[in-house]
Amino acid sequence: MESEIVDRLRCPVCAGSLAPAVAGAARTLRCPRGHSFDVARHGYVNLLAGRSPHTGDSAAMVAARADFLAAGHYDVISTALAEAAVDALSRARRPATADAGTGEAGAGEAGAYPLVVEAGAGTGRHLAAVLAALPDAVGLALDVSKPALRRAARAHPRAGAALADTWQRLPLADASTALLLNVFAPRNGAEFRRVLRPDGALLVVTPAEEHLTELVGALDLLRVDPAKAERVAGSLGGHFTPERDTVRRARLTLTRPEVETLVGMGPSAWHRDPARLAARIAGLAEPVTATVAVHLAVWRPA
Template sequence: MDPRVVERLRCPVCGEPLGEVSAGAARALRCPRRHSFDIARQGYVNLLAGRAPHGGDSAEMIAARADFLAAGHYDLISAALAEAATRVTGQAATPHPGVPNDGVGAYPLVVDAGAGTGRHLAAVLAAVPAAVGLALDVSKPALRRAARAHPRITAAVADTWQRLPLADASTALLLNVFAPRNGAEFRRVLAPTGRLLVVTPVADHLTELVDALDLLRVDPAKADRIAAGLGGHFVEESQTEHRQELSLAGPEVATLVGMGPSAWHTDPAGLADRIAALGEPVRVTVAVRLGVYRPRP
């Protein structure tokens, strides 16, 4: 695993620094108190302290997401994050030897909390060549893909509702895309000059499909809930909306539904009938909000 990332990690049991050890083909991260966390052959490490309350997105959901994202349908989100990351980090294209690794130094750390397949994190790392990345997710199927999404990504199983396995003020940039937000922990791990980028759906996101396919609706109070959850820890610097109309075939609509939270609440047979009734192509609105936040002093 990338030592520039490992040096920022902390043991989820005792909070001590972690280092990589190996014995033959077996590799692990271990702290001075000998708490050990195996590195899976797929390239990720499990840094959960105890059992997770849920397993996260299923292998089927992750496969659907990988297919949908690979087709470029959510590239406007990746592009918006990459542009914001370039602007707020202000990093040079290459690292400078001798600059301290303090989260915003020679190798700024970009953490994606709820990274999924790692596609958005990979786009940010491509835009900020000096940075290294850490993909955090509770879904092991997601992290198998995230670990391969970019050569500068390190992937770890972690529950964002728990204490994050990171040192205080270790992170230059924290991404949160359609994922739970732990304001206190995000504030703890961000450097004082770091930034939090939050992507959430707005009211008309996927609106053409909500009624037709009986999908989950965007919570009308979502913006208020975000402000309440982050307000005590962060100050919002800016917000922008990004929208695009997609033209999808029936199978792509099924993939879109299958990759998100509505997948837990839809009957496959009934869904197929409803999608068939839509005809082709299906016009679908993608509409998201990107908020940029700085830590409160």
């Protein structure tokens, strides 16, 4: 994990700074009080304070999701995030610690490179797309799923990954983050505000009303909550102010196994009888068409 990322991590036990236990070998991170955290051979570090009540996606779910995303079905989301990230970062004040000639950080100074954090990052595909559009940024994927983090740690050369629960205190320093991404994931307004720089931005992706509407009708899936926007605002209100909200759409052409994966990525997987869902999917005529429709909202610290 790059030093520019480690410098902005914090101990989940005491909130102290973290550094490699052995100089030049970041296999174990340790704080001044002696709390230590091993970096797994897959590249992520476990910074969970205690046990999380949930473990996230299983290895099979992550593999299916990775294949689905690799097919480009949600590239409309990655592209929209990358565009919004470039725009948001261009408006932010650039840290004074960067050398104007080389773009490199001053010795021993954290924060010269903008940090992009994705909370609930999954495999890290969206984070990787944003980093590809921001050549001077580093990234950190946060998730509670170890199988997902094994992939996220390798999603991009400038990305790191850490096991963390969005509902707990995030293992990051105050005002350490330039951009925070949140795609179909829980939102912790207070913590998001704490870790974002005053000139930072929070990019939130949520389903629009017509998202996957064809599958909702054919498979009796859960519909998008009509009060979704109000709930998002409620979770962020007092900490952030909305800057703008755009809707992005795309048409998908899917096989039945891809439909099964897509359904498994959403809340209906937990609220519908699996056998009945499988039977309905088996009855679909291929190819299956569906609409992707999402809100991408930009929020600024209040």
